[in-house]
Amino acid sequence: MGDSHRVGVIGLGVISRAYLDTLANHPAVSIVALADLDATRSAEAAAKIPGAEAVSVESLLARPDVQTVLNLTIPAAHAEISLAAIDAGKNVYVEKPLAVTLDDGRSIVERAASAGVLVGCAPDTVLGTGTQTARAAIDGGLIGRPMSASAVMVTAGHERWHPHPDFYYAPGGGPLLDMGPYYISALIHLLGPVRAVTGAASRLRAERVIGSGPRAGQRIPVEVDTHVTGVLEHVNGALSTITTSFDGVTTTAAPIEVHGETGTLAVPDPNYFDGEVRLFALGGSEWRVLEPQAGYAESSRGIGLIDLVGADGQRPPRAGGDLALHVLETMTTLLRSAAEGRRIELTTTAERPAPVPLTPAEEWQAQHAYGH
Known part of the structure; x- marks a missing residue:
C-alpha cells in the first residue's frame, strides 16, 4: 500500500477546520506539522491530530518529512508562503485564490515547474x-x-x-x-x-x-x-x-x-x-x-489535495495550478477591463480537467495515496 503522503499545514484560520476534518483521518495523507502566526491556534490543532506537531512556519518549511504544504493563509500571503515551500522542494496546495496578482500566480506555477514539484489550488468544490x-x-x-x-x-x-x-x-x-x-x-x-x-x-x-x-x-x-x-x-x-x-x-x-x-x-x-x-x-x-452521475460523493474541502496525491504523476491534478492561474487571470483581467473600460484578451489557458467518475464516499475516503 505504501506510506501516507506527509502534509504540513500553514494557516489555521476559519477555513482550516473543514480541511482538517477531511484530511486528519484519511489514509492517503498524514498531517505531521502545523504552523500559524498564532502559536496557540497551531498547538490546539496539533493536539487533536495524533502524530502532528505544532511548529513555526520556518521549521515546517525546513522539515524533510513534509512532502506537501497545505497553504491556508490569508490571500495576501499565498504567494510568499507558496514560493517559500516550492523553494524548499515541496509540493503546494493553496486555498483560493492562487495569489492576489497575476504576476505572483505566474511565479508560483513557473517556479514549481522548474523545481519539479506540483501545485494544487482550491476550489475543489467543483469536484463534487x-x-x-x-x-x-x-x-x-x-x-x-x-x-x-x-x-x-x-x-x-x-x-x-x-x-x-x-x-x-x-x-x-x-x-x-x-x-x-x-x-x-x-x-x-x-x-x-x-x-x-x-x-x-x-x-x-x-x-x-x-x-x-x-x-x-x-x-x-x-x-x-x-x-x-x-x-x-x-x-x-x-x-x-x-x-x-x-x-x-x-x-x-x-x-x-x-x-x-x-x-x-x-x-x-x-x-x-x-x-x-x-x-x-x-x-x-x-x-x-x-440523479448524481459523476463526482466525489459527499466530499468536503481537502478532496482536491487527496486528488493531487492520488494522481501520483499519472495525470494532472484536477484542482491544479494551471487551472488556478487561468482562473486568476480571468478575474484580474475582468477587474482591469472594468477599470479601463475595454475588452481584454487573456494570455493563459487551461485544459478542462479530467472528469471525476461517480465515486462513492466510502471509496474516496478509503483511497490510499499509492494504493488505488
Missing part, C-alpha cells in the same frame, strides 16, 4: 457531484451545443458574520477574488477555458461595520470594488455572464445556468460539493432533477 453531474450532462449531449451561461453570487457582505473581515475589503479582496474562483472554476469545468473578458464594477460605500465577534461595531475601510459583473468569452464560443456582489441582499437566480440548443441546466452553488442539477429540455413542460 453538483458541478460534475452538470458537466456529465453537457458532455453527454443533454442540452445540445452549449451556447451561454450565467453565474450569480449576491450577498450583503462577509462582515455580517466574519469576526475579522478586513482582508475581504483590502487589495486582493472583494467579491470577485473571494467568491469568483468557485463560479469561474465551475464554468471552465463546464464550458472550457476563457479567451477574453469585458467587465464593469462599482462599490456601494467606503466603509463597512463588523457585525459579530470581539470587534463588533468597528468600522473598516473598503478599498476595492464590491460589485463586479462581466462577460466571459469561452474558447468554444460560449458566452458566460458573471455577477459577484457584496452590495445586495439575496437573489432568486440560480447560482449557475447553462443554456444549450436543446435544453437548459440549473447548476447548484459551486461553493458546495453537491446539490440538485435540474434539466429543462426543449419541448418539455417542467424541470427534471438529474
Whole structure:
C-alpha cells in the first residue's frame, strides 16, 4: 500500500477546520506539522491530530518529512508562503485564490515547474457531484451545443458574520477574488477555458461595520470594488455572464445556468460539493432533477489535495495550478477591463480537467495515496 503522503499545514484560520476534518483521518495523507502566526491556534490543532506537531512556519518549511504544504493563509500571503515551500522542494496546495496578482500566480506555477514539484489550488468544490453531474450532462449531449451561461453570487457582505473581515475589503479582496474562483472554476469545468473578458464594477460605500465577534461595531475601510459583473468569452464560443456582489441582499437566480440548443441546466452553488442539477429540455413542460452521475460523493474541502496525491504523476491534478492561474487571470483581467473600460484578451489557458467518475464516499475516503 505504501506510506501516507506527509502534509504540513500553514494557516489555521476559519477555513482550516473543514480541511482538517477531511484530511486528519484519511489514509492517503498524514498531517505531521502545523504552523500559524498564532502559536496557540497551531498547538490546539496539533493536539487533536495524533502524530502532528505544532511548529513555526520556518521549521515546517525546513522539515524533510513534509512532502506537501497545505497553504491556508490569508490571500495576501499565498504567494510568499507558496514560493517559500516550492523553494524548499515541496509540493503546494493553496486555498483560493492562487495569489492576489497575476504576476505572483505566474511565479508560483513557473517556479514549481522548474523545481519539479506540483501545485494544487482550491476550489475543489467543483469536484463534487453538483458541478460534475452538470458537466456529465453537457458532455453527454443533454442540452445540445452549449451556447451561454450565467453565474450569480449576491450577498450583503462577509462582515455580517466574519469576526475579522478586513482582508475581504483590502487589495486582493472583494467579491470577485473571494467568491469568483468557485463560479469561474465551475464554468471552465463546464464550458472550457476563457479567451477574453469585458467587465464593469462599482462599490456601494467606503466603509463597512463588523457585525459579530470581539470587534463588533468597528468600522473598516473598503478599498476595492464590491460589485463586479462581466462577460466571459469561452474558447468554444460560449458566452458566460458573471455577477459577484457584496452590495445586495439575496437573489432568486440560480447560482449557475447553462443554456444549450436543446435544453437548459440549473447548476447548484459551486461553493458546495453537491446539490440538485435540474434539466429543462426543449419541448418539455417542467424541470427534471438529474440523479448524481459523476463526482466525489459527499466530499468536503481537502478532496482536491487527496486528488493531487492520488494522481501520483499519472495525470494532472484536477484542482491544479494551471487551472488556478487561468482562473486568476480571468478575474484580474475582468477587474482591469472594468477599470479601463475595454475588452481584454487573456494570455493563459487551461485544459478542462479530467472528469471525476461517480465515486462513492466510502471509496474516496478509503483511497490510499499509492494504493488505488
